[in-house]
Amino acid sequence: MLWHRFGHDPRAFALLDILNRSSVSAQQACDFIGAGKAAASFADLRQADVFLIASGDDQIAACCDALAAAGKLQHGSIVFHCSGALSSLELASASALGAAVASIHPIRSFASPQQVADSFAGTWCGSEGDTTALALLGPAFEAIGARLVAIEREQKTLYHAAAVFASNYLVTLIDVAQQAYVAAGIAPELALKLIEPLLSESAANAFRLGPATALTGPIARGDLATVARQLQALQQWRPQLADLYEQFATVTSELASRKKNS
Template sequence: MSIIGGGKLGRTLGRLWHTQNSFTLFDILNRSASSAQQASAFIGAGTATASYADLRPADVYLLSVSDDQIAACCAALAAAGKLQSGTIVFHCSGALSSLALQAAIEHGAAVASIHPIRSFADPQQVAEHFAGTWCGSEGDDDALAVLGPAFSAIGGHLVPIQREQKTLYHAAAVFASNYLVTLIDVAQQVYAAAGIPPELALKLIEPLLSESAANAFRLGPATALTGPIARGDVTTVARQQRALQQHQPHLAELYRQFAELTTSLAARKQNNKP
């Protein structure tokens, strides 16, 4: 295997596979020689390489580059004559499908996308706790036949997804991860408008969010729902809407939209009652 893009994700997976002897790592090609060398040092294997032409022929290529560079890197790999029938090329983007590897497909390679559903902000921490990570996967059977066991060997659990639904799949992850962080920021803003210092607001938010999330995962979202809408307290909801309109008008519409969605969720909660 060779890795194009030895950033946080590439070096984490490279280290895990090297430790488990899943792949023999040949080369690492990154934006700079120093960053490729750093990746090699973290992984404990692999040779820092300066160009696509210098890459040794490999059976598997991981393109762990940013989404907007995947197609271009794949095309460069193909132009360098590194791809042929039987070669496997894959990426780990959550937003793009394996069709982003069109240049590899045209050269007879098998392609796939496998998206580990977690943050790679701290490669050391992720490498130590990767086991149990769910990974959305799609692609050619020949590619998945090799990559599936490789991810299983490091504790990954592959979830088959439809190639044509990859964008919706990733939108769900954005709701669960990115927008949750935004929602915390929104709650912090509203607490601040009520006179509570931002750092203290986070302390108030943490138990509410943690307990609500734990209940939702344990009981299901509908059963776990609490609060004024779940109680049918429309007066409180209307009063909060008016207060936001007065003090935080840029958040009032967001509150209204969440109230509509939560009303639908509360109805499901009522329907689930025996």
């Protein structure tokens, strides 16, 4: 995806071309955005000031290499990606040609892109990269409601692991809880209704009071007998989930210790 700066306003861009794996998906992206032209190849891309590589993580470097090889980059070009897991170092071939590079990662769940687009204002975005690139991209993202937080390039993987814990693994835990309720004889739809208030109230308390203060349950109470019984029941039902429960119990015990000492 590439833009041309529009006028003297550093926040204003005109979307030029979108290149996807197929012309059909490129046109669908243009239709979704309401701007831009579907391009058939890197060679067909028009010259632009800013290039966004929004491919899968494993293709970012390759796309940047192809962009550089097509002669589309020059000194002063800006190239960035939105990966949470990879840093702007993936854009080394652009840097070698004098382009400024960056990564800006919206910290949101994109299961529903339209919903994210409609509610983007206030979205936190982890940002790192060359000063020149961020000086231009920062105000542009802020103009659409983003709140940028600077991250260390060298800690990008750990930063993204935090997001995976907060988003992906939370969904997995909901699924595990639902499975356990179903195994206990509760219908799947009803199980989700039982989980929802527990999850929403616990999350709200953790954000309001801090995780240590918000912790409840048998480990927080020191009721290790209940923990042992639950672990035994899980071992009889699904041993791999018993292992997961035991690992969480260890980490939760550390959190409970912080609660007692606070």
